[in-house]
Amino acid sequence: MLLAGRHIWVAVLSFFLASAVVLPASVADEPGRFIRAGMPTLTPMGWADFCYRYKTECQNGQTAPVDIEATPANIALVDRVNRKVNLQIEPQSDMQHWNAVDRWDLPTDGYGDCEDYALLKRKLLIEAGLPRSALLITIVRDEMNEGHAILTVKTSRGDLILDNMNDDVKLWSRTPYRFIKRQSQEDQNVWITIGAPVETARVLTGPTPVSSGRTAAR
Numbered sequence: 001m002l003l004a005g006r007h008i009w010v011a012v013l014s015f016f017l018a019s020a021v022v023l024p025a026s027v028a029d030e031p032g033r034f035i036r037a038g039m040p041t042l043t044p045m046g047w048a049d050f051c052y053r054y055k056t057e058c059q060n061g062q063t064a065p066v067d068i069e070a071t072p073a074n075i076a077l078v079d080r081v082n083r084k085v086n087l088q089i090e091p092q093s094d095m096q097h098w099n100a101v102d103r104w105d106l107p108t109d110g111y112g113d114c115e116d117y118a119l120l121k122r123k124l125l126i127e128a129g130l131p132r133s134a135l136l137i138t139i140v141r142d143e144m145n146e147g148h149a150i151l152t153v154k155t156s157r158g159d160l161i162l163d164n165m166n167d168d169v170k171l172w173s174r175t176p177y178r179f180i181k182r183q184s185q186e187d188q189n190v191w192i193t194i195g196a197p198v199e200t201a202r203v204l205t206g207p208t209p210v211s212s213g214r215t216a217a218r
Contacts, residue, residue: 032173033158038193041181044139046104046115051189054106057123058189059132065185066131070157074130078153079169081124082162085117091164115149117164122151133185138194140177152182 051058068074092111094103106123107116115137122135134154138161142148151162152172159172172179179194 033171034154035152035159035172035179035182035194037184038181038195040184041191041193043189043191044104046102047137047183047189047191050104050119057106057119060189062187063133063185065133065154068130068134068153068155070155074155075169077128077130078125078160078162081121081128082169083167085121085124086164086167089117089120089164114164118149118151118162121162125153132188136183136185136188138182139180140175141180143176145178147180148177150177154185 047058068078088110089107090111091113093113094100097103097111097113098105104115104119105112106120112120118137122137125135126132130153136152136154138150138152140148140150142165148165150164153160153162153169160169161172161175162169163175181191181193184190184192
């Protein structure tokens with residue numbers, strides 16, 4: 001009975017690990033698994049200000065681009081951190097939180113907007129031993145064409161997205177977003193366009209889920 005129970009538990013755990021991230025069985029052959037990096041663009045002011053206040057979070061200089069091996073353990077870690085932060089942090093706009101239009105910060109007091117969620121997930125995954133160069137803050141436009149920040153996790157099986165609007169970790173191509181720019185793998189303080197260059201290279205974080213009437217996934 002104990003052996004049978006163990007087999008059932010292993011089967012359940014294997015199912016959870018397989019289903020926690022939306023990766024199709026044929027992902028190795030699926031086109032567009034990886035984001036196409038573009039040209040350097042302007043660094044968001046929010047990131048520059050964040051680095052001024054949190055210098056240890058922003059290492060200077062080039063690094064070797066390393067993707068995370070998409071093992072069950074690593075995928076489970078990424079999924080767990082995404083869900084943990086989404087659960088623990090309450091969405092609040094920068095104006096409500098800091099009386100500022102745009103401020104990137106670590107939500108140590110339990111409140112934050114989209115980029116704060118992404119920054120905390122990045123920090124926790126780095127502390128868990130994942131390579132910094134594979135954890136990239138990314139700016140997108142959502143279904144309402146509003147600016148939004150997420151975390152791209154580059155893995156050997158594709159680029160995954162950690163989003164405070166969704167507890168499920170997905171391939172970037174399976175999100176509803178239009179991707180604008182993200183950090184470079186070679187230098188996190190260099191930002192690059194995604195796909196075709198955009199006319200506006202200013203900060204695109206825009207309204208938060210709270211101000212747009214949307215709430216973080218729970």
